[in-house]
Amino acid sequence: MTNRPVLLGGILLAVLGSLCPFLWFVLTSFKSQINVEAIPPTWWPDGRLVFYASALIEHRFLHYVRNSAIVAGGTTVIALAVATPAAYALARLRLPGKTWILGGLLCVAMFPPIVIAGPVWQILERLGGLNTHWGLILPYVSLTLPLAVWILTTFFHELPVELEEAARIDGCTTWQALYKIMLPLAAPGLFTAAILTFIYAWNEFFFALLILTDPERQTLPVGIALFQGEFITPWGELAAASVVATLPLIVIVLLFQRGIIDGLSAGAVKG
Amino acid sequence: MAGLELQRIEKTFGRTRVLHDVSLEAGDGEFIVLLGPSGCGKSTLLRIIAGLEAQTRGSVSIGGQCVDDVPPPDRDIAMVFQHYALYPHLTVRENLAFGLKMRGKPQALIKARIAETAALLEIHDLLDRKPRELSGGQQQRVAMGRAIVRKPKLFLFDEPLSNLDARLRTSMRVELKRLHQRLGTTMVYVTHDQTEAMTLGHAIVVMNHGRIQQIGRPEQIYHEPANPFVAGFIGNPPMNVFEGSFRLDQRGLEFRAGELTFRFPFQARDLIDADTGMATLGVRPEDVTLEPQGSECIAITGTIDLVENLGNDSIVHLMVKGQSLTVRTSPGLRLPAGESITAYVKNFHLFINEKRVPLPSP
Amino acid sequence: MTKSTQKHTTGWLMAFPALMFVAVFSLYPAMDSFLLSLYSDFPGPERSFAGFGHYAELLQDPVAHQAFIVTLGFVLLSTTLELLLGTGIALVVHERFRGLGWVRAAVLIPWAIPTVVAAQMWRFLLNDQYGAVNAILFGDRVEAYVPWLADPWMAFGAIVLADVWKTSSFAGLLVLAGLQLIPEETHDAARVDGATAWQRFRHITLPMLKPALLTALLFRTIDAFRVFDLVFVMTQGGPGDATQVIQFYGYKTLFTEGRVGYGTTISVTVFVAMAILSLFYVRTVGSKLLQREPA
Numbered sequence: 047m048t049n050r051p052v053l054l055g056g057i058l059l060a061v062l063g064s065l066c067p068f069l070w071f072v073l074t075s076f077k078s079q080i081n082v083e084a085i086p087p088t089w090w091p092d093g094r095l096v097f098y099a100s101a102l103i104e105h106r107f108l109h110y111v112r113n114s115a116i117v118a119g120g121t122t123v124i125a126l127a128v129a130t131p132a133a134y135a136l137a138r139l140r141l142p143g144k145t146w147i148l149g150g151l152l153c154v155a156m157f158p159p160i161v162i163a164g165p166v167w168q169i170l171e172r173l174g175g176l177n178t179h180w181g182l183i184l185p186y187v188s189l190t191l192p193l194a195v196w197i198l199t200t201f202f203h204e205l206p207v208e209l210e211e212a213a214r215i216d217g218c219t220t221w222q223a224l225y226k227i228m229l230p231l232a233a234p235g236l237f238t239a240a241i242l243t244f245i246y247a248w249n250e251f252f253f254a255l256l257i258l259t260d261p262e263r264q265t266l267p268v269g270i271a272l273f274q275g276e277f278i279t280p281w282g283e284l285a286a287a288s289v290v291a292t293l294p295l296i297v298i299v300l301l302f303q304r305g306i307i308d309g310l311s312a313g314a315v316k317g
Numbered sequence: 318m319a320g321l322e323l324q325r326i327e328k329t330f331g332r333t334r335v336l337h338d339v340s341l342e343a344g345d346g347e348f349i350v351l352l353g354p355s356g357c358g359k360s361t362l363l364r365i366i367a368g369l370e371a372q373t374r375g376s377v378s379i380g381g382q383c384v385d386d387v388p389p390p391d392r393d394i395a396m397v398f399q400h401y402a403l404y405p406h407l408t409v410r411e412n413l414a415f416g417l418k419m420r421g422k423p424q425a426l427i428k429a430r431i432a433e434t435a436a437l438l439e440i441h442d443l444l445d446r447k448p449r450e451l452s453g454g455q456q457q458r459v460a461m462g463r464a465i466v467r468k469p470k471l472f473l474f475d476e477p478l479s480n481l482d483a484r485l486r487t488s489m490r491v492e493l494k495r496l497h498q499r500l501g502t503t504m505v506y507v508t509h510d511q512t513e514a515m516t517l518g519h520a521i522v523v524m525n526h527g528r529i530q531q532i533g534r535p536e537q538i539y540h541e542p543a544n545p546f547v548a549g550f551i552g553n554p555p556m557n558v559f560e561g562s563f564r565l566d567q568r569g570l571e572f573r574a575g576e577l578t579f580r581f582p583f584q585a586r587d588l589i590d591a592d593t594g595m596a597t598l599g600v601r602p603e604d605v606t607l608e609p610q611g612s613e614c615i616a617i618t619g620t621i622d623l624v625e626n627l628g629n630d631s632i633v634h635l636m637v638k639g640q641s642l643t644v645r646t647s648p649g650l651r652l653p654a655g656e657s658i659t660a661y662v663k664n665f666h667l668f669i670n671e672k673r674v675p676l677p678s679p
Numbered sequence: 680m681t682k683s684t685q686k687h688t689t690g691w692l693m694a695f696p697a698l699m700f701v702a703v704f705s706l707y708p709a710m711d712s713f714l715l716s717l718y719s720d721f722p723g724p725e726r727s728f729a730g731f732g733h734y735a736e737l738l739q740d741p742v743a744h745q746a747f748i749v750t751l752g753f754v755l756l757s758t759t760l761e762l763l764l765g766t767g768i769a770l771v772v773h774e775r776f777r778g779l780g781w782v783r784a785a786v787l788i789p790w791a792i793p794t795v796v797a798a799q800m801w802r803f804l805l806n807d808q809y810g811a812v813n814a815i816l817f818g819d820r821v822e823a824y825v826p827w828l829a830d831p832w833m834a835f836g837a838i839v840l841a842d843v844w845k846t847s848s849f850a851g852l853l854v855l856a857g858l859q860l861i862p863e864e865t866h867d868a869a870r871v872d873g874a875t876a877w878q879r880f881r882h883i884t885l886p887m888l889k890p891a892l893l894t895a896l897l898f899r900t901i902d903a904f905r906v907f908d909l910v911f912v913m914t915q916g917g918p919g920d921a922t923q924v925i926q927f928y929g930y931k932t933l934f935t936e937g938r939v940g941y942g943t944t945i946s947v948t949v950f951v952a953m954a955i956l957s958l959f960y961v962r963t964v965g966s967k968l969l970q971r972e973p974a
Binding site for chain 1: 689692694696698700705706707708768770771772776784785786788791792796800803804808809810811813821855907926929930933934939942949953
């Protein structure tokens with residue numbers, strides 16, 4: 047496809063198709079109530095921030111933001127701390143049956159959430175983890191581990207073995223070789239894995255819905271899914287809350303588009 | 318005291334055996350080169366010496382001490398890797414310091430050693446750069462510096478020059494030799510490049526298929542190759558090799574390969590068990606001349622097939638009774654293809670049962 | 680040798696926490712679900728062993744049948760569209776042009792948006808009164824406005840549309856990774872041989888892209904089987920049971936009605952169906968993926 051007009055058409059179609067639906071939601075969030083309920087709809091907002099004020103203050107949406115930040119941040123930190131040594135061992139050490147472990151992880155990543163939801167709920171009930179943030183973080187770590195391990199294994203795998211042998215001759219133990227030599231070099235991979243884990247935890251809805259029933263603890267997706275007015279759906283507030291929930295992700299995508307693309311394909315085709 | 322001693326080393330990976338009964342000894346301060354084609358086991362042997370790989374059988378001693386149960390960092394060795402293996406996230410200075418730091422050496426000593434090494438290798442200007450900001454040759458120097466700075470008992474080199482371009486390779490070769498003269502430490506050097514082996518080594522260990530083929534001084538390896546493999550592997554262009562049969566009688570030994578026949582007045586029955594059998598005859602291209610010689614040479618006539626001019630030399634390919642013969646000769650001779658010419662052979666190498674049979678000069 | 684055993688120990692030590700997490704929060708629950716499906720519905724003293732009774736019930740349950748059909752239709756339709764659009768997106772962002780980074784970022788945004796937000800967004804876009812879709816299609820002719828989500832077929836289409844919008848770019852990324860593996864020289868050779876752009880795509884790109892396309896298909900199919908968020912927010916399975924996918928039915932049975940035995944039976948059946956499909960894919964595609972034994 048070197049044909050310029052065709053390419054230009056393709057670009058336009060891809061970009062407009064991707065952005066327009068959401069832009070409409072963004073525009074809506076800046077409208078006023080009358081503006082939103084106009085039939086036929088008006089396109090341009092009258093530039094009010096009433097919905098933001100209402101969503102954030104009256105509906106206390108900052109609360110959900112805080113909960114989501116705790117859960118997504120906690121998941122990311124723990125998942126990486128657990129996935130990194132595992133990936134290093136799988137990529138580098140002579141571990142019997144590691145092909146099976148990698149394959150097994152891939153299978154686990156494919157489990158439908160509903161299959162594990164019931165027992166996970168029971169485990170958390172016994173541990174007292176229902177309606178707590180850590181109670182949500184634990185299953186999230188388990189669910190994001192396979193992808194993180196795959197990405198990191200790919201990264202470790204691509205680092206030259208000689209470096210590690212040099213480190214060993216220089217006197218490093220296996221752990222020292224990992225954190226003094228390999229970890230700094232795998233930083234881009236770690237970063238990518240971190241971003242993908244964070245996005246997953248920020249967006250996850252199913253488990254959050256099951257585990258967090260107390261509105262004080264709920265994360266953004268639950269807040270947005272269950273957002274209801276007294277009589278009709280408050281579209282303006284919903285749009286504003288949605289923009290707030292999405293903004294961090296858009297920033298991440300704009301900044302780290304490269305790493306995300308590499309990371310997502312690491313577990314798939316390049317493997 | 319031996320700098321390095323290997324006793325009956327064997328190594329198997331799964332079911333394949335990559336090293337068979339390898340024994341060798343290097344005197345303190347010697348420069349030993351392990352030479353062989355890729356896959357001959359020379360790198361595995363080096364890694365066993367380093368402790369990166371465990372031998373299946375046999376034992377390794379460094380400086381008179383058995384190190385079989387000593388992990389790599391405690392063997393007091395340093396290794397220069399083929400791809401240098403510099404730590405990309407550390408500066409040159411930190412790369413040099415790393416090994417000393419891991420051993421808990423005091424700051425002052427580390428500083429002094431780095432200064433000393435940098436002066437020796439002339440890399441002081443590079444100390445604060447990262448490896449990726451260095452040229453190939455500079456990276457190579459730093460890699461050597463990282464080995465030197467530790468002042469080990471034994472240096473190990475794994476094809477360290479193979480990633481440099483031809484010119485740099487030549488100059489680094491000279492520098493390495495000078496370095497060895499100054500440091501006087503035992504060095505083991507793996508390469509597949511015979512020029513490197515010839516110029517650097519006190520002793521060359523030629524390996525093939527996991528076995529030592531010959532151990533000797535460079536001139537020994539060249540002039541008295543122990544078997545056809547060594548004969549064919551050393552020398553450029555390679556030795557002319559004729560496979561044929563031999564017969565011993567009253568007048569001496571007759572060698573026959575197709576229509577080509579050579580007769581040697583050779584009475585040494587004690588060297589050869591049989592009267593007839595298969596033999597390999599080798600002729601180095603440089604032992605053949607196209608200028609008329611006396612009777613001490615064997616004359617054979619052939620036709621000129623092709624001439625390669627190398628500037629200081631010419632390589633002439635002759636066809637002699639259906640066999641090809643390569644001759645290294647001085648340029649300037651007029652040698653039109655297709656013309657008939659007589660070649661004079663000064664020296665032969667004879668191998669019977671894969672073993673060298675010393676021939677008296679004809 | 681002691682050295683190698685020690686190395687194994689370190690390796691296992693390093694992998695242990697990860698394996699632990701997966702065992703406790705994924706493997707054990709999956710097995711437990713299977714056990715639970717063999718018992719009567721409500722926990723407590725009157726709980727009894729039911730064998731495969733729930734599975735027999737499932738075979739007779741018309742709602743479950745409907746849910747399976749809806750799910751299968753959703754999977755087939757959405758993955759097909761996503762692969763087509765994804766390939767288009769991949770071809771576009773594989774080209775080199777100014778602002779490529781921005782285009783890639785723009786295309787990634789639907790993937791990054793929380794599914795729940797995307798669902799609310801499409802619900803609003805398709806709203807019968809204030810929705811942009813009606814406004815674009817019918818403008819001022821308010822009387823022609825369609826209540827999309829109230830019609831069984833349209834509602835199903837809406838779920839597919841939302842899923843395609845959200846995940847085509849992910850499929851595109853997987854295809855893009857495949858495109859990048861095709862050496863430039865191959866295209867040059869084809870061009871020298873006189874192939875047109877379409878011929879090059881059809882006879883060079885597409886065959887070489889096959890592994891990537893199959894991988895994308897595998898990933899998307901597995902994910903589409905798990906669709907829940909979109910249905911929960913956009914239709915709650917309605918109108919009627921028109922958009923009730925199996926995961927949503929299982930959720931309702933298990934958590935709204937509290938029928939543990941039957942609910943886990945549904946979920947185990949989803950799992951088995953997916954495992955069979957995955958195994959089929961892994962057989963054809965994934966074996967290559969699993970063979971990457973590090974040297």
